[in-house]
Amino acid sequence: MSSHHFLLALLVLACSQALASDPSQLQDFCVAEKMSQVFMNGFACKDPKNVMAEDFFFSGLDKTGDTMNKVGSNVTAVNVNQIGGLNTLGISLARVDFAPYGLNPPHIHPRATEILTVLEGSLYVGFVTSNQANQENKLFSKVLSKGDVFVFPQGLIHFQYNYGTCNAVAIAALSSQNPGVITVANAVFGSTPPISDDILAKAFQVDKNVIDRIQAQFQT
Known part of the structure; x- marks a missing residue:
């Protein structure tokens, strides 16, 4: 292959990779205008003249979520629905509280990779791969202690389970302002x-x- 053709191939590859990712920011921010009647992939932007500091603020993540339910866990989400200023920024987070033997059931985030940090207690966590060439769905799992971090790739089924007798708390960061969640059992049944x-x-x-x-x- 000539050097000219080689450079052209690299350029095409670079362009294809760029088109496959989220667009870059074209302004400082695009605070979600949730009352807009415009339907789009995300939210329309609020007029910058009406943007306030509160559009980038959320309070209450220090509060323990109510785990008195069938699965013994509670997720406090902080995404674009709670902070309008997250619109177009591609990030969000959540606090996950676990009662003893509490479970965050198998679920997926269709639009985000998740990175989980344990703040208190210990958790057994894992994710399952999609169908491989040999038709296996491989489980990657780990027991996490306070300060440990684990990554769940985008779109893969994953879970967290508190196998201990004490409460556990974790913080999850996600690579989307609106990651979505599909709990497998709830969706199927x-x-x-x-x-x-x-x-x-x-x-x-x-x-x-x-x-x-x-x-x-x-x-x-």
């Missing part, structure tokens, strides 16, 4: 309208009566 029990029975290789009992736990 609690959708509206529900997925046919015939389909789920075949997918999970169990009797339909089992599916009906599980769905009853998630339908509201």
Whole structure:
């Protein structure tokens, strides 16, 4: 390959990589105008003349979340819905509280990679890979103590479990201002309208009566 063709190939590759990522900021900020009637990928920008310091502020992440629920955990999200100033910035975070033996159930973030830091207690965490060439879904798991950090790649099923007898607290940073969350069990068994029990029975290789009992736990 000539040097001319080699440089051209590098240029095409660089352009393709740039087009595959989020666009760069074209202004200092784009505070979300949540009352806008304009539908777009994200939120329209508030008029900069009306932007205030409060648009970049959230208070209360020091407060313990209520873990008195079926799974024993609580997620306090801080994304663009709580801080309008996060719009277009591509970051957010969350506080996750765990009661003893509390679980943040298997879930995915369709738009973000997550990096989790344990502040108190210890957690058993893990994520499962997508289908590999050998059709395996490999589990990567680790026991984390205070100060430990673990990464969950974007779009992969992951979980956190407090196997101890004390409360645990973690902070999660995410690479999207609106990462989204799909809890696997809720989505599969609690959708509206529900997925046919015939389909789920075949997918999970169990009797339909089992599916009906599980769905009853998630339908509201």
